[in-house]
Amino acid sequence: MxxxxxxxxxxxxxxxxAARQFAADGWRVLATYHEPVVPLELQAAAKSYPGLETLRLDVTDYDRMAELARELRGQxxxxxxxxxxxxxxxxxxxGGVLLSRWRKAFEVNTIAPYKMVETFLSHICASERKLVAVISSKKGSIADNTGGGAYIYRSTKSAVNQVVRSLSIDLRERGVNVVAIHPGWVRTAMGGTTASMSVEASVRAVKKLLLEIGPGHSGHFLNYDGAEIPW
Ligand SMILES: NC(=O)c1ccc[n+]([C@@H]2O[C@H](COP(=O)([O-])OP(=O)(O)OC[C@H]3O[C@@H](n4cnc5c(N)ncnc54)[C@H](OP(=O)(O)O)[C@@H]3O)[C@@H](O)[C@H]2O)c1
Incomplete structure (x- = not known):
């Protein structure tokens, strides 16, 4: 494996x-889901690939996160x-920003990725590869912001980029590499039907990139094709 x-x-x-493609390549995939029950497509993937395990996790539920880390102790x-x-x-x-949604988005997009690293650090450090990747977005690049708007999404992704940078420095001595990745503009519920990339192509590219990452990439913000994105 x-x-x-x-x-x-x-x-x-x-x-x-990503769960499907890594499982198809023979990886053990711990695929967490948000819905109360395993979504049908994820259920089908788990049936097709014995290495794909489904685990419930709302990433803002830090008690559940800690429980999951305990369940996976020693792995x-x-x-x-x-x-x-x-x-x-x-x-x-x-003029149209909903502050309650902004606070929620900070919890999901910025704080939870940090908490995941804190919670699963011993599992990551016990591995061969020791890689943490955050799927960020070009919309979080301040240098790239020529369009304005999207206050909630842009600010939470800029902030998680800072989290990535600090983690890359703080975890360097433990041999953990930490990167932020833009997956492209992808045809998903979030990206919409007019997006330029299929989800399959995006994940293929992101998977290839993940497998190439070494210490030289840690603390960087990378496009799905490996090109550097200005912060
Ligand atoms: N699609 C694009 O064009 C694009 C571009 C740049 C970056 N990205 C990034 O790519 C990543 C994946 O996006 P996507 O396009 O696949 O979007 P998506 O189809 O909306 O999927 C987002 C996933 O996150 C889950 N999620 C949301 N809140 C959660 C929570 N509190 N706990 C656990 N899971 C939660 C959603 O589950 P629920 O639906 O149940 O909440 C859903 O499974 C995101 O980080 C996004 O910002 C996407």
Whole structure:
């Protein structure tokens, strides 16, 4: 078996496809889902691939997160893929921002990825690969922001990029590499039907990139094709 990957938000979209593709390659996949019951497509994937295990986790439920870490005690995690996120309401233009959704999005998009690392650090450190990746977004790049708006999503992704950078420094001595990855504009519930990339193509590219990452990439913000994205 090539290794173990823990992926958050596998109900659908990029998380579900990543779970499928890693499992198809023979990885042990710890696929966490948010819904109260295992979503049908994830159930079907688990039937097809014996290495794919489904585990319930709302990433903002830190008691459940700790419980899961205890359930997995003594088991190594080569890659932690922090994928779960929310966009917030579509209308997040100036004057129309819902503060309660903004606070919620910070919890899901910024604080939870940090908490996942804190909670599963011993599992990651026990592995061969020791990689943490956060699926961020180009919308979190301040240098790339020429369009304005999207206050909720942009700010939570910029903030998680800072989390990635600090983690890469704080965990360097333990041999843990930490990166932020933009998966492209992808046809999922979040990306919409007019997005330029299929979910299969995005995940293929992200998977290839994850397997190439070494200490030289740690603390960087990378496009799905490996190109550096300005913060
Ligand atoms: N699609 C794009 O074009 C694009 C572009 C740049 C970056 N991204 C990033 O790519 C990642 C995946 O996005 P996607 O396009 O696949 O979006 P998606 O289809 O909306 O999937 C997001 C996943 O996150 C889960 N999630 C949300 N809140 C959660 C919580 N509190 N606990 C656990 N899971 C939770 C969702 O489950 P529920 O639906 O049950 O909440 C869903 O499974 C995200 O980080 C997103 O920001 C996407």
């Amino acid at each position: 090539p290794g173990t990957i823990l992926i958050t938000g596998c109900d659908r979209g990029i998380g579900l496809e 190594s995690i080569d890659i932690l893929l922090n994928n779960a996120a929310m966009f917030g309401p579509i209308v997040t233009m100036f």
